[in-house]
Amino acid sequence: xxxxxxxxxxxxxxxxxxxxxxxxxxxxxxxxxxxxxxxxxxxxxxxxxxxxxxxxxxxxxxxxxxxxxxxxxxxxxxxxxxxxxxxxxxxxxxxxxxxxxxxxxxxxxxxxxxxxxxxxxxxxxxxxxxxxxxxxxxxxxxxxxxxxxxxxxxxxxxxxxxxxxxxxxxxxxxxx
Numbered sequence: 001x002x003x004x005x006x007x008x009x010x011x012x013x014x015x016x017x018x019x020x021x022x023x024x025x026x027x028x029x030x031x032x033x034x035x036x037x038x039x040x041x042x043x044x045x046x047x048x049x050x051x052x053x054x055x056x057x058x059x060x061x062x063x064x065x066x067x068x069x070x071x072x073x074x075x076x077x078x079x080x081x082x083x084x085x086x087x088x089x090x091x092x093x094x095x096x097x098x099x100x101x102x103x104x105x106x107x108x109x110x111x112x113x114x115x116x117x118x119x120x121x122x123x124x125x126x127x128x129x130x131x132x133x134x135x136x137x138x139x140x141x142x143x144x145x146x147x148x149x150x151x152x153x154x155x156x157x158x159x160x161x162x163x164x165x166x167x168x169x170x171x172x173x174x175x176x
Contacts, residue, residue: 001051001078006174007040009056009167017042018159021050023073023133025158026107027165028057032151035059036168038068043080052080055158056171061144062151068173069147071155072136081127081136084173086120091134092127093117102126106154107135114148124148130155140173 007013017025017040028035038058042050052074061067072081079090087093092115101113107130114126114137124145126137137153139145147153 001043001048002045003041003043003080004050006056006170007042008170009037009039011165013040014158014165017050017053020044020046021053021159022048023051023053023075024131025053025055026071026073026130026135026155027055027158027161027163028069028071028153029156029161029163030154031057031166032059032147032153035069036166038168038171039174041080041174043074043078051075052078054080054084054174056174058168058171061141062146063143065141067144067147068140068171070136070138070173072134072138073130074134074136076134078134081134081138084138085117085123085125085127085136087117096127101128103149105137105148106152107131108156109154116145 039056041054043052044050114128117125119125
């Protein structure tokens with residue numbers, strides 16, 4: 001399936017991805033302090049709808065300096081999360097969830113297990129499953145990955161909410 005050109009961080013773009021997406025459009029809500037939504041992306045076409053969605057965010061890391069976060073929902077086999085993680089295959093790989101989870105985040109009010117995935121050294125990658133779809137969080141720089149493990153990140157499906165989302169400058173992380 002084709003990766004569509006990324007959407008800028010606007011209410012119009014959020015509304016478009018909310019309408020076209022077959023998978024959840026995961027949005028941390030409330031946003032962590034100082035964080036802004038910086039764009040959207042999707043995989044799919046007009047006929048079948050978006051089979052993968054990505055929400056880009058930027059804000060202060062828990063360690064030092066700025067950080068970027070991508071939150072991805074995708075049907076199995078699409079490979080968008082793996083591509084952003086720097087992996088060769090379409091999913092986290094065999095055995096990624098063999099041990100206890102490395103983090104838990106709230107998804108629609110339920111604790112959801114997330115495991116570290118070995119991707120590129122410049123980013124922290126976590127993967128799990130929510131509502132029958134892959135859930136990926138990818139954070140730059142790598143040491144800002146503690147945001148996933150230590151913060152009380154809570155995701156909602158933006159398709160089900162009409163929110164006043166704060167937007168920032170477009171994220172260059174959405175260019176693949």
